[in-house]
Amino acid sequence: MRRSIALLVVALLIAVALWRRSGGETVMMPYVRLVDLAARSRAGVAAAPSVSTVDLPTVSIADETRYVLQPLRHDTLVHADDVHVDSDGRISFRVPLPKRLHGADRVVLVSYVHEDQHWQPLPALPLLTQGAGDDRNVAFGLTLRRAAGRAIGVYVEGYAIAPDWNEPQPTQEIDMPPHAELRFGIGIAPPAWRQGPVRFEIQSCRAAACESIFAETLDPAGAEGRLWQDRSVSLAKWAGQRRSFRFSARLVHDDGGGFSFPRWANPTVYAPKPPPARSLNVILLSIDTLRADHLTTYGYEHDTAPFIDETFGKGGTVFEHCVAAAVTTPPSHMTMLTSLPPCVHGLKTGLEVIPDWVITLAEEMRAGGFATGAVTEDGWLGIEHGFGRGFNVYAENKSPDIMTPVGQVEHTFARAETWLARHREQRFFLFLHTFQVHSPYTPPPRYQSLFASHDGQPVTADSRRNLRDAANYDREIRYTDDQLRRLFATITALGLQKNTIFLLTSDHGEEFLEHGYWQHGAHLYEETTHVPLMAWGPGHVVAGRRIAEPVGHVDLMPTILALAGLPPAAQAQGTSLAPLLAGAAFPPHPSRTLFSEAWGNKADDHYRPIDVEPPSYLAQDGPFKLARYRRADGFVYEYYDLTADPGERTNTYAGKTSEAAPLRAAVDAYERNCQAIELAVRRHPDAIAETTPHRALLQPEEEEKLRALGYLR
Numbered sequence: 001m002r003r004s005i006a007l008l009v010v011a012l013l014i015a016v017a018l019w020r021r022s023g024g025e026t027v028m029m030p031y032v033r034l035v036d037l038a039a040r041s042r043a044g045v046a047a048a049p050s051v052s053t054v055d056l057p058t059v060s061i062a063d064e065t066r067y068v069l070q071p072l073r074h075d076t077l078v079h080a081d082d083v084h085v086d087s088d089g090r091i092s093f094r095v096p097l098p099k100r101l102h103g104a105d106r107v108v109l110v111s112y113v114h115e116d117q118h119w120q121p122l123p124a125l126p127l128l129t130q131g132a133g134d135d136r137n138v139a140f141g142l143t144l145r146r147a148a149g150r151a152i153g154v155y156v157e158g159y160a161i162a163p164d165w166n167e168p169q170p171t172q173e174i175d176m177p178p179h180a181e182l183r184f185g186i187g188i189a190p191p192a193w194r195q196g197p198v199r200f201e202i203q204s205c206r207a208a209a210c211e212s213i214f215a216e217t218l219d220p221a222g223a224e225g226r227l228w229q230d231r232s233v234s235l236a237k238w239a240g241q242r243r244s245f246r247f248s249a250r251l252v253h254d255d256g257g258g259f260s261f262p263r264w265a266n267p268t269v270y271a272p273k274p275p276p277a278r279s280l281n282v283i284l285l286s287i288d289t290l291r292a293d294h295l296t297t298y299g300y301e302h303d304t305a306p307f308i309d310e311t312f313g314k315g316g317t318v319f320e321h322c323v324a325a326a327v328t329t330p331p332s333h334m335t336m337l338t339s340l341p342p343c344v345h346g347l348k349t350g351l352e353v354i355p356d357w358v359i360t361l362a363e364e365m366r367a368g369g370f371a372t373g374a375v376t377e378d379g380w381l382g383i384e385h386g387f388g389r390g391f392n393v394y395a396e397n398k399s400p401d402i403m404t405p406v407g408q409v410e411h412t413f414a415r416a417e418t419w420l421a422r423h424r425e426q427r428f429f430l431f432l433h434t435f436q437v438h439s440p441y442t443p444p445p446r447y448q449s450l451f452a453s454h455d456g457q458p459v460t461a462d463s464r465r466n467l468r469d470a471a472n473y474d475r476e477i478r479y480t481d482d483q484l485r486r487l488f489a490t491i492t493a494l495g496l497q498k499n500t501i502f503l504l505t506s507d508h509g510e511e512f513l514e515h516g517y518w519q520h521g522a523h524l525y526e527e528t529t530h531v532p533l534m535a536w537g538p539g540h541v542v543a544g545r546r547i548a549e550p551v552g553h554v555d556l557m558p559t560i561l562a563l564a565g566l567p568p569a570a571q572a573q574g575t576s577l578a579p580l581l582a583g584a585a586f587p588p589h590p591s592r593t594l595f596s597e598a599w600g601n602k603a604d605d606h607y608r609p610i611d612v613e614p615p616s617y618l619a620q621d622g623p624f625k626l627a628r629y630r631r632a633d634g635f636v637y638e639y640y641d642l643t644a645d646p647g648e649r650t651n652t653y654a655g656k657t658s659e660a661a662p663l664r665a666a667v668d669a670y671e672r673n674c675q676a677i678e679l680a681v682r683r684h685p686d687a688i689a690e691t692t693p694h695r696a697l698l699q700p701e702e703e704e705k706l707r708a709l710g711y712l713r
Contacts, residue, residue: 051367053390054356058383059263061187062227065383065394066265069169069247072189075100077109077138078156085152089145097129097136097158104129104160106259107138108191114153115146124191126161126259159191161259168248169264170205175242177271180235182245185265186218187228192261193220196253200262203246204238210246217252218262228265230422235269266392270426279565280540281500282365283430283491284556286336287480288329288377289438289520291509292322292532294477302451304474305481308534311488312504316536317545317581323594323620324508325553327520327528329380331597332507332553333387333433337361339557339572341595343674344681347385348599348615354386357682359571361557362390362429368566371428375415377408377435391431393419409436409483417490424494429564436480439510439519441472443479450475470512501537501563501581503556514647521600522610524618524627525648529596535581542583549586550622551577552594571681593621593666612636619666626653626663637664 057071075098085091101107107129111122122142129136138158186200197219203210214233219225249262292298295305297313298320312318325335330350331342337360338345345354354360362372373393381387381396388394395415397408412434419430451474491497509528511517520528533551535541540563554574561568562578580586598616612629619626623642628635639653639660653660 051359051363052356053363053366058388058394059187059189059261059265060383061189061263063396064228065388065391065396066185066187066228067392068263068265069267070263072261072263073100073104073160073162074157076156077158078154081114081153082151083154085144085147085150087149089143089148090141091144091154092139092141093156094137094139095156097138101158101160102134102136104136104158105163106161108159108161109138109140110157110159110191111142112155113142113144113147114155115144119153119155124194159189159261165259165261166248166250168203168246171245171247171267173242173244174269176235176238176240176269177273178236178239180239180269180271181232182213182235182267182269183230183232184267185228185230186216186249187263187265188218188220188225189261189263190226192259193226195220195258195260196251197221197225198249198260198262199252200249200264201247202233203248204235205244205246206238206241276565279427280537280563281370281428281430281496282560282563283432283500283502284336284560285432285484285502285504286333286434287437287477287504287506288433288435289508289510290477290506290532291527292506292530293509293526294474295532297534298532302474304451304477307481307485307488308504312534312536315538315543316534316541317543317547319533319547319551319577321548321550322505322531322533323550323552323618324506324529324531324596326597326599327508327522327524328599329507330385331599333381334385335553336505336507336556337387337431339554339569339574340677340681341554341573341674342597342599343615343671344573344678348597350380350385352385354389358386359569360386360389361560361569362431364390364557364561364566364569365429365564366390366392368564369427370564371423371426372430373419373423373428374431374433375412375419376431376433377412381433395419409434409480413483413487416487420490420494420496424496427564429560434480436483437473437476437510439469441469441476443472443475447475447479450478469518473510473512497538501535501540503533503535503560505533505553505556506531507553517610522598522612522614522616524596524598524616524625526642526646529618529620537581541581545583547580547586550592550594550620551575554594573677591621593619593663595619595666595670617667617670619663619670621663624660624663626660626667628664628667637667639663 053067056067058065059068059072077095077098078093083091097104097107105128107127109125109127111125112119113122114120125140127138127140129138131137142154144152182202188198197217199215199217201212202214204213214231216231218229245267247264247267249260251258251260294300296303296309297305297318324332326332326342328350330347334340334345334347334354335342338354338358340358342348345358346352347354362374366372372391373395374388374391375395376387377397383394383396397411412432416430416432451471491500491502508520509526509531510520511523511525511527514527515523515525517523552574555577556574558568558572558574558576559578559581562576563581568576596618598618599614601610601612601614611631613631616627616629618628625640625642625648627638629638630636637653637660638651639656640648640651642648645652
């Protein structure tokens with residue numbers, strides 16, 4: 001039984017890391033995966049492996065989630081906003097074990113209490129469960145003397161302690177290629193940090209004969225012991241043999257009743273093999289809330305992004321008109337990663353979880369042999385919504401400290417540099433995301449003297465705030481631009497500029513009273529739907545080219561797969577832009593209708609209500625835009641010609657209904673067409689079984705981050 005479980009979840013990936021010398025220069029040959037035992041185990045040896053990673057277990061340590069050999073069963077036991085605390089400061093619970101924890105004799109409780117507008121963690125608490133069979137429950141109490149007599153929020157998650165937690169995890173046998181190397185991560189999940197140090201060991205086996213090839217003790221009492229640790233072991237001595245591995249871990253100090261949650265992350269065997277032709281690494285950076293017209297490259301009056309202009313504007317290719325899939329963070333980003341409109345992938349308000357049949361860009365890249373990593377800043381990009389699917393490493397900066405003492409973009413890019421250094425010998429896909437430009441606009445003090453002359457508006461309370469916010473927004477862009485310069489210095493130092501394409505975009509823009517409101521979420525004007533899209537890659541991307549034809553977020557997944565030399569995804573609704581980056585002309589008859597969605601009905605950090613009810617939709621064909629807003633008395637349409645009215649000041653729909661008719665027909669049919677796309681994707685042979693979509697509860701750390709970003713009160 002233990003062997004079958006291990007074979008189901010083992011993630012040994014065969015890959016290549018071959019170095020050769022040419023002209024006195026070291027040239028990197030990235031790996032190509034030969035066997036994915038995890039996918040093969042799920043599909044059956046005779047069947048083709050599945051691209052989907054939904055069945056692979058993951059564990060998060062220090063805000064970094066990785067695929068692991070052994071699952072860690074956990075589920076929410078209590079999530080309540082108004083639990084009454086007794087006068088003596090006690091709260092008592094008796095909670096049935098949820099289905100995921102059925103059969104557990106022992107659990108560890110991880111609790112948070114919501115006091116003084118913030119979630120506070122409590123120490124982990126191991127407990128025995130009570131009852132029998134499916135009727136088991138857990139009884140526990142919390143002591144909160146400061147909250148005596150009040151109602152507070154309580155969140156409790158339970159982690160099952162498996163009775164065989166320290167049993168070895170065996171793998172299938174594989175044919176060992178020459179010059180092979182085993183790389184992996186080791187870590188201890190946070191609920192077991194107080195249980196003491198753990199001894200990790202790997203054995204290499206041929207039939208029943210095994211020998212130790214790795215042993216190390218990790219102590220969670222220290223800072224290093226509370227992070228994933230990456231290690232590697234040479235397998236060269238067993239070249240040509242058929243061998244398996246045994247992964248085991250045990251407590252160093254155990255009186256017989258102890259436990260821990262040690263985990264092995266992404267064990268991968270690398271071996272030399274020439275790379276496939278026309279395969280490039282890809283980095284995708286999304287600078288959240290970055291509107292195109294506040295960048296130097298797009299003609300802005302202030303020099304907000306000199307490095308971006310130098311690198312992408314002059315040294316790369318610029319798409320002058322990229323239409324955002326939505327004007328909020330979650331739906332736009334999921335469209336980037338799936339090439340499906342929000343109305344199909346289902347992540348609309350940010351609380352949903354994408355269904356299992358949706359395949360992500362990272363899953364496609366991982367199945368194609370690429371190392372996949374992401375460094376994000378959490379918030380609406382929390383892993384529980386499906387953003388982590390396919391990423392061997394999904395790192396989230398969950399800290400609500402937006403600028404203490406430096407901006408989050410510095411942490412994000414520094415983490416990215418570490419990941420790039422670790423994976424520079426491989427083909428890779430890296431997704432980066434930063435909220436640095438998002439409100440609250442808090443640039444470092446050294447930027448305060450920049451962009452002081454935001455003039456031209458009547459002096460009112462709103463305009464004063466608007467001038468201040470717009471100036472600080474521009475300073476945040478310049479700060480991010482400077483940090484990007486440092487990241488590119490690392491890319492060059494690692495020699496990655498020779499075989500890497502870097503794409504820069506944003507999920508949506510930001511309003512500064514152009515149409516009466518601040519920020520984003522409800523309107524479909526250019527300040528929120530027009531986002532940058534630029535590409536850089538010396539020798540692979542044409543320098544100094546500007547492409548006027550409209551493109552959209554929906555085109556990113558097909559483009560990145562093409563750049564990687566991988567086949568197109570069956571579900572993709574966009575078009576590959578890779579030929580354009582290489583210098584090809586835009587295809588004949590480039591006219592196409594692009595869509596954007598709005599799922600908010602409030603705007604700015606005061607969350608003032610707007611007289612529209614979501615969803616609102618936009619259809620855009622070249623310079624012509626038609627938006628449909630729903631109000632209490634029916635739909636309202638707004639039609640603009642950006643050539644004649646770039647500021648969208650005059651709604652001409654009433655006088656141009658015949659000209660607007662094609663776009664109105666497209667908007668009115670949008671939801672119906674989305675249903676047809678969903679049905680077609682679900683019926684495709686590559687789609688996995690349908691599951692019922694569900695919503696994810698906000699976790700305490702995610703809630704804290706969203707509060708820091710101004711979404712919650």
